Amino acid sequence: MTERPHIAVIGAGPAGLAATLAAARHGLRVTLIDAAPEAGGQFYRQPAAGLGARRPQALHHQWRSWQRLREGLDRHIATGHVHHLRDHHVWFVERRPEGFTVHALLGPEQERPVEVRAAAGVLLATGGYEKVLPFPGWTLPGVVTAGGAQAMLKGGLVLPGRTAVVAGTGPLLLPVAAGLAAAGARVAALVESADPRSFVRRFPALAARPAKLAEGAGYAARLVRHRVRTLVHHTVVEAHGDQRLEAVTVAALDAEGRVRPRTRRRIDCDTLAVGHGMLPHTDLALGIGCRVDGVAVHVDDEQRTDVPGVWAAGEATGIGGAVLALAEGHIAGRSAAARLSGAAPDPNGWAGAAGARAELRRFFATLDEAYAPPAHWAEQVTDDTVVCRCEEVTGGTIRRAVTELGAADVRTVKLLTRAGMGWCQGRVCGPAVAGLAGCPETAARRPFARPVPLGVLARAGRDDPEADPDGDPDPEAEADAVDVDVDVDHQ
Amino acid sequence: MMGAACALYASRAGLDVVVVDRGPVAGGTTGAGEGNLLVSDKEPGPELELALLSARLWTDLAGELGGRIEYEPKGGLVVAAEPEGLAALEVFAAGQRAAGVTASGVAADQLDELEPYLAPGLAGGVFYPQDTQVMPTLAAAHLVRASGARLATGRTVTEVLRGADGAVRGVRTDRGEIHAPAVVNAAGTWGGELAALAGAHLPVLPRRGFVLVTEPLPRRVRHKVYAADYVADVASDSAALQTSPVVEGTAAGPVLIGASRERVGFDRSFSLPVLRALAAGATRLFPFLAEVRAMRSYLGFRPYLPDHLPAIGPDPRVPGLFHACGHEGAGIGLATGTGQLIAQVLSGADPALDLTPFRPERFAEEAA
Numbered sequence: 048m049t050e051r052p053h054i055a056v057i058g059a060g061p062a063g064l065a066a067t068l069a070a071a072r073h074g075l076r077v078t079l080i081d082a083a084p085e086a087g088g089q090f091y092r093q094p095a096a097g098l099g100a101r102r103p104q105a106l107h108h109q110w111r112s113w114q115r116l117r118e119g120l121d122r123h124i125a126t127g128h129v130h131h132l133r134d135h136h137v138w139f140v141e142r143r144p145e146g147f148t149v150h151a152l153l154g155p156e157q158e159r160p161v162e163v164r165a166a167a168g169v170l171l172a173t174g175g176y177e178k179v180l181p182f183p184g185w186t187l188p189g190v191v192t193a194g195g196a197q198a199m200l201k202g203g204l205v206l207p208g209r210t211a212v213v214a215g216t217g218p219l220l221l222p223v224a225a226g227l228a229a230a231g232a233r234v235a236a237l238v239e240s241a242d243p244r245s246f247v248r249r250f251p252a253l254a255a256r257p258a259k260l261a262e263g264a265g266y267a268a269r270l271v272r273h274r275v276r277t278l279v280h281h282t283v284v285e286a287h288g289d290q291r292l293e294a295v296t297v298a299a300l301d302a303e304g305r306v307r308p309r310t311r312r313r314i315d316c317d318t319l320a321v322g323h324g325m326l327p328h329t330d331l332a333l334g335i336g337c338r339v340d341g342v343a344v345h346v347d348d349e350q351r352t353d354v355p356g357v358w359a360a361g362e363a364t365g366i367g368g369a370v371l372a373l374a375e376g377h378i379a380g381r382s383a384a385a386r387l388s389g390a391a392p393d394p395n396g397w398a399g400a401a402g403a404r405a406e407l408r409r410f411f412a413t414l415d416e417a418y419a420p421p422a423h424w425a426e427q428v429t430d431d432t433v434v435c436r437c438e439e440v441t442g443g444t445i446r447r448a449v450t451e452l453g454a455a456d457v458r459t460v461k462l463l464t465r466a467g468m469g470w471c472q473g474r475v476c477g478p479a480v481a482g483l484a485g486c487p488e489t490a491a492r493r494p495f496a497r498p499v500p501l502g503v504l505a506r507a508g509r510d511d512p513e514a515d516p517d518g519d520p521d522p523e524a525e526a527d528a529v530d531v532d533v534d535v536d537h538q
Numbered sequence: 539m540m541g542a543a544c545a546l547y548a549s550r551a552g553l554d555v556v557v558v559d560r561g562p563v564a565g566g567t568t569g570a571g572e573g574n575l576l577v578s579d580k581e582p583g584p585e586l587e588l589a590l591l592s593a594r595l596w597t598d599l600a601g602e603l604g605g606r607i608e609y610e611p612k613g614g615l616v617v618a619a620e621p622e623g624l625a626a627l628e629v630f631a632a633g634q635r636a637a638g639v640t641a642s643g644v645a646a647d648q649l650d651e652l653e654p655y656l657a658p659g660l661a662g663g664v665f666y667p668q669d670t671q672v673m674p675t676l677a678a679a680h681l682v683r684a685s686g687a688r689l690a691t692g693r694t695v696t697e698v699l700r701g702a703d704g705a706v707r708g709v710r711t712d713r714g715e716i717h718a719p720a721v722v723n724a725a726g727t728w729g730g731e732l733a734a735l736a737g738a739h740l741p742v743l744p745r746r747g748f749v750l751v752t753e754p755l756p757r758r759v760r761h762k763v764y765a766a767d768y769v770a771d772v773a774s775d776s777a778a779l780q781t782s783p784v785v786e787g788t789a790a791g792p793v794l795i796g797a798s799r800e801r802v803g804f805d806r807s808f809s810l811p812v813l814r815a816l817a818a819g820a821t822r823l824f825p826f827l828a829e830v831r832a833m834r835s836y837l838g839f840r841p842y843l844p845d846h847l848p849a850i851g852p853d854p855r856v857p858g859l860f861h862a863c864g865h866e867g868a869g870i871g872l873a874t875g876t877g878q879l880i881a882q883v884l885s886g887a888d889p890a891l892d893l894t895p896f897r898p899e900r901f902a903e904e905a906a
Contacts, residue, residue: 139810141810334808448679452563452679452683453562453563453679453682453683453691454562454563455561455562455691455692456561456562456565458562458565458569459562459565459569459675462564462569462675462676463675463676463679468790468792468834469754470753472833472834494808494813494834494835495835498753498831498832498833499831500828500829500831500832501750501752501795501820501827501828501829501831501832502827504750504813504814504817505821505828506814507814508810508811508814509814
C-alpha cells in the first residue's frame with residue numbers, strides 16, 4: 048500500500064475535527080495537534096475527567112454532533128490514519144523544501160520542544176479569542192471575560208460567583224447568562240450594547256436561519272424563566288470595588304452610541320462577565336506568510352490560503368460559530384485530501400457543506416453589523432484607566448502618544464508607550480489601542496504564536512536536534528522530533 | 539530618526555522646518571532598531587569621527603530629554619572566545635584609542651565583574667564606556683517635538699519641485715505641495731527613491747536585520763555585549779546571511795538580541811534559520827538565556843551604501859537638495875552629528891567635520 052500523504056491539522060475544535068475526519072476518510076494521514084488535553088476546542092470544551100461530571104451534555108448544545116465527531120476521531124485513531132497530539136502548543140509553522148515543520152512546546156511549563164516534520168500540507172483551525180474593550184475598573188478581580196466564565200462552567204464546572212452581571216455585546220452573552228443562571232448564580236442583569244432596532248432592520252437576513260433564531264429565542268426564554276433582567280442598548284461604564292468587584296454602573300446609549308445623560312444606575316454584583324465579540328487567531332498564518340484581510344485569514348472556495356499547501360477553516364478565517372466551522376473544516380479536509388493526493392477536487396462532493404457555509408457567512412455578517420460595541424466606547428476610557436494590563440499603560444499615555452508624539456497606528460503607539468509589548472503581545476489591548484488611537488483594527492504580526500525558550504529556538508528545525516549549538520551534547524535539552532510513522536504504520 | 543535630528547538642529551539654527559513622512563513618526567528603520575549609539579564597532583576614519591561628534595551631542599540632548607528617550611550610557615563590552623581573536627581585538631582597540639575612543643582591556647578573569655552571567659572560558663575582551671543606548675522611537679518622536687517643526691505624517695512625497703534654473707523649490711505630496719528652498723533627503727533605506735525623484739543617483743540598498751526580544755527580566759545583562767566577529771560582519775560586503783551575537787538588557791526589562799545582516803531586498807517574511815542563529819549565538823554568550831523565552835521578533839532594513847559610509851551634505855547635481863541618509867545600522871547613533879552638519883551647511887556655516895568622504899555624488903563618479 049502506498050504511503051498516505053501527510054497533513055498536519057492545528058486545532059481540535061469543530062473546524063479541526065471536521066477537517067481531520069474528512070481528510071482521513073478521503074485518504075490522508077493526519078496529525079491533529081492541539082493545545083488542550085482533550086479534543087473539542089472552546090466550543091466542545093470537556094470537563095476534566097477527574098471531576099466526574101455526570102451530565103456534561105447539560106452544558107452543551109449540539110451534543111449529538113459532538114458525539115459523532117468524537118466517535119469518528121476514535122475510529123480513525125484506531126485505524127492509525129489519525130495521530131492526535133494533545134497538550135501541544137504550536138509556536139511556529141515553518142516552510143521547508145521537504146514540507147512543513149510544525150514546532151510545538153509540550154509539558155505543563157511548555158518547555159519541551161516537539162517537531163512534526165515533512166507534512167505535505169497544513170490546515171490551520173486555530174480558532175478565535177475574545178475581544179474585551181476597557182472601561183474604568185475592568186482590571187478588578189471579579190471581572191472575567193464572557194468566554195472565560197463559559198469556559199469555567201464547561202471545563203471546571205465551577206460557578207465563578209454568586210451575583211453576576213453579563214455585559215458587552217455579541218451572541219455569546221445569551222448562552223453565558225443562561226448558563227450562569229442554570230448553574231445557580233443570580234444573574235442581576237444582561238447588558239447588551241446593541242440596539243434592538245438594528246436587528247429589526249436586518250430581520251430578513253437573520254430570518255434566513257430560523258434555527259439560529261430559535262436557538263436565541265430558547266436562551267431568551269430561559270433568561271425569562273430565571274428572571275434575568277435584560278438591558279439592551281446599554282453599556283457598563285464603570286466597575287466599582289475596593290479589593291474586588293462590588294458593583295457596576297450601567298447606562299443607556301443614545302442613537303449615536305454615546306452614553307445618555309442621567310441614565311446611570313448601579314447594580315451590585317461580585318462577578319462581571321464581559322465580552323465584545325471574537326477575533327480570529329492569525330499568528331501562525333501570518334508566520335507562514337498567508338494573506339490576512341483585516342483581521343481574518345483569507346481563503347478561497349476550497350478554504351485554501353494563498354500559500355500553497357496551507358488551508359484554513361473556522362474562526363481563524365472569520366468569526367461565525369461552531370456550525371460554520373464544521374462546514375468549513377469539512378470542505379478544507381476534502382480539498383486537502385484531493386489536492387495532496389494529486390487529484391482534482393470535486394466540489395459537488397461537499398455541496399451541502401458549501402451551501403451551509405454560504406448561508407451562515409451571510410447570517411454572521413449581518414449579526415456582526417448588529418452586534419457592535421458602542422461607537423463611542425473610547426470616551427468612557429478615562430486617562431487613568433489601565434488599557435494594556437501587561438505593561439500597565441493607561442488611556443492617557445496612549446492618547447498623548449497620538450496627540451503629542453505623532454503616532455497614527457497601533458505599532459507606533461506600542462513603540463512609544465509599550466502598550467502591547469507584554470506577555471499577551473497585544474492580544475488583549477490591541478483593539479482598545481486601535482480604538483483610542485482612532486485607527487482601524489488589523490492583525491498584528493507576531494512571529495511566535497507563543498513565547499518560546501531561546502534554548503528551544505536555538506535548535507529548532509535542526510537535523511541534529513539533540514546536539515548543542517556548540518557541538519557539545521546536552522542531555523537536558525533534547526528536542527523530541529515526533530516520528531509519526533512509528534504510530535501509524537499499521538495501515 | 540535622521541529627519542528628526544535634522545529638524546532639531548535646523549530649527550535651532552533658526553530655520554523654519556516641516557518634517558514630511560509617508561508613515562507615522564519612526565515608521566521605517568528607526569522603529570525596527572535597537573537604538574545603539576556605538577563607537578566600539580567603528581574603525582578609525584570619517585565614520586568614527588562622526589560617531590564621536592554624535593556621542594557628544596547625544597550627551598547634551600540627554601540633559602534635556604534623557605529619561606523620556608531612555609538614554610542609558612551603559613557601555614559596550616566586546617568579547618573574544620579565542621586568544622587569536624582577542625589579540626586582533628586589542629590591535630583594533632589600540633587604533634581606536636589613538637583616534638579618541640576610550641577603550642580598556644578586560645582580562646578573562648575580570649569579565650565576571652562586568653558581566654557575571656557571561657559564559658565561562660572566554661579569552662577576554664575590551665570595554666567601551668562611551669557606548670550608549672536610547673529607545674529609538676521615543677528619541678525620534680521627542681526630537682521632532684523638541685524641534686518645534688511642523689510634523690506632516692501620512693504624506694507621501696511624489697515629486698521634488700524644481701525651478702526653471704534647476705534649483706529645488708519644495709516637494710509635491712499626495713496631499714498638496716510644500717514649498718521650501720531646501721529639501722533634506724532623510725528617507726533612510728528609501729533615500730535612493732527620493733533622490734531619484736530629484737533626478738539624482740544614490741544607490742541606497744536594504745540590508746535586512748532581525749532583533750529577538752525576550753520576556754522582561756531583572757537586570758542580568760548590564761552592558762551591550764557582543765562577540766568580536768560582529769565588527770567584521772558590519773564591515774562586510776557580502777549579500778549572504780551573517781549573524782554575530784549582540785546581547786543587551788534594556789531599561790524596560792527585555793533583553794534584545796541581534797544581529798543579522800543579509801541582502802534580500804525588502805523581504806518581510808520571517809526566517810526561522812536567522813532567528814535560530816541569533817538564539818544560538820546569544821545562548822553561547824549567556825547560557826542562562828536558554829531558559830528565557832523569546833516574546834517577539836522584529837525586522838528592519840538598514841540603508842546600505844556600497845562603501846558603508848552615509849551620504850551627508852549638499853548634492854551639487856541638484857541645487858537645494860541635501861542628503862542625510864545611508865547610515866546602515868548606525869543611523870540612531872550618527873543622527874545627532876548628521877543633523878548638526880546638515881544644519882550647518884543649510885545655514886551657510888562651516889561644517890564641523892570635512893564632508894568630502896560623505897559627498898552624495900561619489901557613486902555617480904564611480905559609475906562614470
